[in-house]
Amino acid sequence: xxxxxxxxxxxxxxxxxxxxxxxxxxxxxxxxxxxxxxxxxxxxxxxxxxxxxxxxxxxxxxxxxxxxxxxxxxxxxxxxxxxxxxxxxxxxxxxxxxxxxxxxxxxxxxxxxxxxxxxxxxxxxxxxxxxxxxxxxxxxxxxxxxxxxxxxxxxxxxxxxxxxxxxxxxxxxxxxxxxxxxxxxxxxxxxxxxxxxxxxxxxxxxxxxxxxxxxxxxxxxxxxxxxxxxxxxxxxxxxxxxxxxxxxxxxxxxxxxxxxxxxxxxxxxxxxxxxxxxxxxxxxxxxxxxxxxxxxxxxxxxxxxxxxxxxxxxxxxxxxxxxxxxxxxxxxxxxxxxxxxxxxxxxxxxxxxxxxxxxxxxxxxxxxxxxxxxxxxxxxxxxxxxxxxxxxxxxxxxxxxxxxxxxxxxxxxxxxxxxxxxxxxxxxxxxxxxxxxxxxxxxxxxxxxxxxxxxxxxxxxxxxxxxxxxxxxxxxxxxxxxxxxxxxxxxxxxxxxxxxxxxxxxxxxxxxxxxxxxxxxxxxxxxxxxxxxxxxxxxxxxxxxxxxxxxxxxxxxxxxxxxxxxxx
Numbered sequence: 287x288x289x290x291x292x293x294x295x296x297x298x299x300x301x302x303x304x305x306x307x308x309x310x311x312x313x314x315x316x317x318x319x320x321x322x323x324x325x326x327x328x329x330x331x332x333x334x335x336x337x338x339x340x341x342x343x344x345x346x347x348x349x350x351x352x353x354x355x356x357x358x359x360x361x362x363x364x365x366x367x368x369x370x371x372x373x374x375x376x377x378x379x380x381x382x383x384x385x386x387x388x389x390x391x392x393x394x395x396x397x398x399x400x401x402x403x404x405x406x407x408x409x410x411x412x413x414x415x416x417x418x419x420x421x422x423x424x425x426x427x428x429x430x431x432x433x434x435x436x437x438x439x440x441x442x443x444x445x446x447x448x449x450x451x452x453x454x455x456x457x458x459x460x461x462x463x464x465x466x467x468x469x470x471x472x473x474x475x476x477x478x479x480x481x482x483x484x485x486x487x488x489x490x491x492x493x494x495x496x497x498x499x500x501x502x503x504x505x506x507x508x509x510x511x512x513x514x515x516x517x518x519x520x521x522x523x524x525x526x527x528x529x530x531x532x533x534x535x536x537x538x539x540x541x542x543x544x545x546x547x548x549x550x551x552x553x554x555x556x557x558x559x560x561x562x563x564x565x566x567x568x569x570x571x572x573x574x575x576x577x578x579x580x581x582x583x584x585x586x587x588x589x590x591x592x593x594x595x596x597x598x599x600x601x602x603x604x605x606x607x608x609x610x611x612x613x614x615x616x617x618x619x620x621x622x623x624x625x626x627x628x629x630x631x632x633x634x635x636x637x638x639x640x641x642x643x644x645x646x647x648x649x650x651x652x653x654x655x656x657x658x659x660x661x662x663x664x665x666x667x668x669x670x671x672x673x674x675x676x677x678x679x680x681x682x683x684x685x686x687x688x689x690x691x692x693x694x695x696x697x698x699x700x701x702x703x704x705x706x707x708x709x710x711x712x713x714x715x716x717x718x719x720x721x722x723x724x725x726x727x728x729x730x731x732x733x734x735x736x737x738x739x740x741x742x743x744x745x746x747x748x749x750x751x752x753x754x755x756x757x758x759x760x761x762x763x764x765x766x767x768x769x770x771x772x773x774x775x776x777x778x779x780x781x782x783x784x785x786x787x788x789x790x791x792x793x794x795x796x797x798x799x800x801x802x803x804x805x806x807x808x809x810x811x812x813x814x815x816x817x818x819x820x821x822x823x824x825x826x827x828x829x830x831x832x833x834x835x836x837x838x839x840x841x842x843x844x845x846x847x848x849x850x851x852x853x854x
Contacts, residue, residue: 753813768800769800
């Protein structure tokens with residue numbers, strides 16, 4: 287009512303603040319259900335001029351998004367414990383399109399995503415229909431052929447990408463949350479068909495295969511193909527959507543996986559192409575990467591046994607250049623003494639000595655628990671000062687060491703593990719400048735797009751449970767870590783601390799011990815658990831995507847699906 291009254295009195299809905307945000311931009315940032323009524327009042331009053339960008343890049347909001355982009359990004363993101371029908375976000379998107387919103391306007395960000403790109407990334411099937419209907423037949427091919435700024439990807443490329451769902455769905459299930467995302471509106475049966483977790487966690491690949499079987503992964507790309515999307519369209523690196531589709535959605539007679547195709551629309555479009563065999567051959571290695579047979583690791587003893595070796599399945603990178611080669615091959619690799627450069631001296635000075643760390647930032651508030659992000663997984667977590675968290679971790683580590691010596695069950699000590707956004711202001715994190723300014727040079731990351739820094743500090747027997755995410759390079763400044771690694775075909779997402787595996791390590795886990803100064807690359811989708819072996823084990827992990835990479839670019843592009851600061 288207040289907004290309506292101000293508008294009736296002549297308030298200028300197009301007036302921008304110092305950051306370039308107009309009234310509708312700010313209304314779309316509301317963290318509550320009032321967003322819908324507020325936004326509708328402005329759309330009804332002002333229409334297209336309040337939705338589209340003002341003329342000239344200088345008039346853009348600071349984040350490079352217009353209200354239509356915001357509505358598409360917010361879809362399936364919160365405020366509802368169930369999936370309301372009709373979905374309020376899609377109703378708002380429909381209001382904007384009927385008011386004349388520019389359905390083809392790209393974001394004014396480096397990602398340059400059109401509304402259809404975002405709808406495909408969010409798997410908002412109804413929004414894709416609304417956008418294509420608003421454009422009409424004369425605009426359909428233009429919308430389908432639009433390229434983004436990440437890697438020249440068309441909406442079909444984006445719709446084909448599936449690995450982020452294989453990561454996100456098990457992560458949500460491991461956290462005990464219900465999958466109330468509107469992304470499942472058309473595939474309710476998928477929720478009942480997801481694999482039963484084991485004691486150790488939720489499987490990555492079995493979840494993805496189930497999502498392909500039930501139609502969840504195939505619905506959007508099949509729809510785009512049916513309305514005319516080109517299966518042979520190439521991105522900036524000469525890849526088609528076939529590179530990114532789940533193998534179960536591609537009819538490939540020469541595949542050795544023995545999977546059954548269940549996307550007839552895609553199969554028909556492919557069969558009609560004279561170059562089908564060539565397209566399949568070129569895309570097969572990328573498409574089937576995660577379904578490759580599991581490696582057979584060497585047998586190992588207790589996780590805290592002496593020894594500093596790595597399984598042969600972990601490559602030894604002898605230089606930053608060779609580390610980049612392993613990254614490109616999605617192969618785990620250890621770079622010994624990677625932090626020897628003088629640019630890491632500040633980290634060694636201010637992090638490796640606990641007294642120095644606490645003297646400068648001991649009063650910073652952090653989260654600590656037996657596993658990282660414990661509260662997200664229905665586990666006990668405290669928000670406390672860094673000095674209190676580390677003192678508690680020290681006491682609990684002492685108790686864990688005593689229990690281990692006595693042959694008793696070891697309870698994992700508190701572990702400080704903080705996610706800090708790499709760009710901008712670091713999300714306002716109290717340790718943002720302290721961490722980012724002390725991360726030294728590592729040439730292997732020069733061309734990578736870094737999303738987040740994970741700053742960690744803990745004592746012996748603290749660590750992380752089996753989990754997986756985007757590519758990560760883990761730099762250890764002090765202490766020692768033992769890693770358990772699993773390829774995507776057997777990776778799990780769980781919440782059992784690594785200390786529970788002390789005397790009985792998983793037989794299928796690849797192991798590696800990381801020492802101070804080492805950097806360990808863990809590829810996207812590779813499961814891993816970590817056990818800290820020494821007091822004051824501290825360092826930083828950087829999550830990133832590689833140039834031209836589609837799936838893991840969702841961490842930093844506008845259509846963010848996986849980052850912790852945006853819910854599915």
